[in-house]
Amino acid sequence: MSADEPLTLNVPEPAVRPGGAPDFSNVKIPKAGAVPRPEVDVDPQSIRDLAFSIIRVLNRSGEAVGPWAGLLSDEELIEGMRHMMTLRTFDARMLIAQRQGKTSFYMQHLGEEAISCAFRKALSPGDMNFPTYRQAGLLIADGYSMVDMMCQVYSNSRDPLKGRQLPVMYCSKEHGFFTISGNLATQYVQAVGWAMASAIRNDTRIAAAWIGDGSTAESDFHAALVFASTYKAPVVLNIVNNQWAISTFQGIARGGAGTFAARGLGFGIPSLRVDGNDYLAVYAVAKWAIERARRNLGPTLVEYVTYRVGAHSTSDDPSAYRPKTESDAWPLGDPIIRLKNHLIMRGVWSEERHKQAEAEILDTVIAAQKEAESYGTLHAGAKPSARDMFDGVYAEMPPHLRRQRQQAGV
Ligand SMILES: Cc1ncc(C[n+]2csc(CCOP(=O)(O)OP(=O)(O)O)c2C)c(N)n1
Numbered sequence: 001m002s003a004d005e006p007l008t009l010n011v012p013e014p015a016v017r018p019g020g021a022p023d024f025s026n027v028k029i030p031k032a033g034a035v036p037r038p039e040v041d042v043d044p045q046s047i048r049d050l051a052f053s054i055i056r057v058l059n060r061s062g063e064a065v066g067p068w069a070g071l072l073s074d075e076e077l078i079e080g081m082r083h084m085m086t087l088r089t090f091d092a093r094m095l096i097a098q099r100q101g102k103t104s105f106y107m108q109h110l111g112e113e114a115i116s117c118a119f120r121k122a123l124s125p126g127d128m129n130f131p132t133y134r135q136a137g138l139l140i141a142d143g144y145s146m147v148d149m150m151c152q153v154y155s156n157s158r159d160p161l162k163g164r165q166l167p168v169m170y171c172s173k174e175h176g177f178f179t180i181s182g183n184l185a186t187q188y189v190q191a192v193g194w195a196m197a198s199a200i201r202n203d204t205r206i207a208a209a210w211i212g213d214g215s216t217a218e219s220d221f222h223a224a225l226v227f228a229s230t231y232k233a234p235v236v237l238n239i240v241n242n243q244w245a246i247s248t249f250q251g252i253a254r255g256g257a258g259t260f261a262a263r264g265l266g267f268g269i270p271s272l273r274v275d276g277n278d279y280l281a282v283y284a285v286a287k288w289a290i291e292r293a294r295r296n297l298g299p300t301l302v303e304y305v306t307y308r309v310g311a312h313s314t315s316d317d318p319s320a321y322r323p324k325t326e327s328d329a330w331p332l333g334d335p336i337i338r339l340k341n342h343l344i345m346r347g348v349w350s351e352e353r354h355k356q357a358e359a360e361i362l363d364t365v366i367a368a369q370k371e372a373e374s375y376g377t378l379h380a381g382a383k384p385s386a387r388d389m390f391d392g393v394y395a396e397m398p399p400h401l402r403r404q405r406q407q408a409g410v
């Protein structure tokens with residue numbers, strides 16, 4: 001092009017639109033077991049290619065192969081299976097509850113269950129997650145009460161957050177789950193700051209930052225990486241690339257670097273991509289990154305390659321922007337089915353056992369739901385008191401709020 005021709009912008013477009021045939025030929029999938037496992041104190045410069053590959057453990061036949069395999073026992077894998085199934089069942093029940101008007105809003109994890117469930121098992125008590133709304137598996141896999149979660153979703157009289165947060169924006173200090181902020185990417189700076197504070201206090205606890213592909217376009221993401229990189233903060237920087245940011249495909253936020261993981265390279269941060277639908281691979285990579293943080297080797301950036309099978313939220317209709325069958329074509333499969341096949345191959349699971357587990361889990365979730373609903377739902381039963389909104393905000397309530405509380409008569 002000559003210098004006096006008009007300038008144009010590059011506006012990336014998704015490969016297909018509604019009505020078209022799904023096409024994931026742009027997602028290059030290496031063979032399971034093909035990516036090497038470096039020592040945790042490796043020179044980041046020598047593993048730059050890990051930001052462009054995908055670490056995978058489970059192969060197409062359900063075998064666990066390669067250098068990242070072999071970390072989990074049969075019992076641990078069965079427990080992981082139950083966590084993912086519980087999260088999926090919890091989601092299904094809450095989605096129906098939203099359609100029934102028992103809550104205003106819900107967000108599912110469908111297809112992404114392995115990420116938060118496996119990551120939680122690699123952490124130690126006292127470590128702190130700074131999650132987004134799509135990591136409830138961190139709570140489920142840590143044994144947090146489903147009744148409390150549902151009470152939060154229903155904003156009822158037992159809502160631990162007293163109706164102050166959007167449904168699904170849970171919080172539990174005991175379970176290492178920092179209050180979710182609806183302002184995307186703020187989690188990243190908070191996590192890095194918390195990790196730096198842990199190091200300043202010579203503590204041993206580490207932090208985990210969470211962000212979606214789309215939200216990495218926010219300035220906070222980049223600011224957090226500068227601090228994490230300079231001060232070698234004990235933090236794991238997680239990016240969940242589920243291909244979509246509501247209706248915007250991942251090619252917009254990704255920029256020209258090729259992958260989201262590659263963003264870390266410019267900061268000298270070891271950056272890995274992992275198959276987010278492979279429970280074993282997620283666990284192995286999380287363990288590696290967490291060990292680096294714990295051994296004071298600094299931050300690690302991890303991109304989980306996955307697919308958001310459900311709608312963005314109950315306010316979204318994906319058929320408006322992507323082919324209806326796109327999730328069936330996703331080349332990394334379904335995390336529950338893949339772990340199921342692996343467990344069957346190991347001889348510790350069966351189709352019957354799976355069905356039985358499904359029924360048991362459904363019973364447990366329904367029982368939790370009945371209990372939660374006995375404390376109220378959005379439009380029925382008990383609600384948090386208006387008095388609650390004045391509590392827990394200031395150590396000492398300022399006079400103007402005291403006056404307002406008196407005026408409200410609560
Ligand atoms: C700062 C900010 N901008 C915009 C929004 C509105 N918003 C909520 S979720 C979302 C998409 C986020 O996509 P991604 O980061 O990929 O996460 P995913 O939902 O796919 O897990 C947007 C734009 C917001 N909550 N905060």
Ligand SMILES: [Mg+2]
Nearest residue numbers: 212213244245
């Ligand atoms: Mg996304």
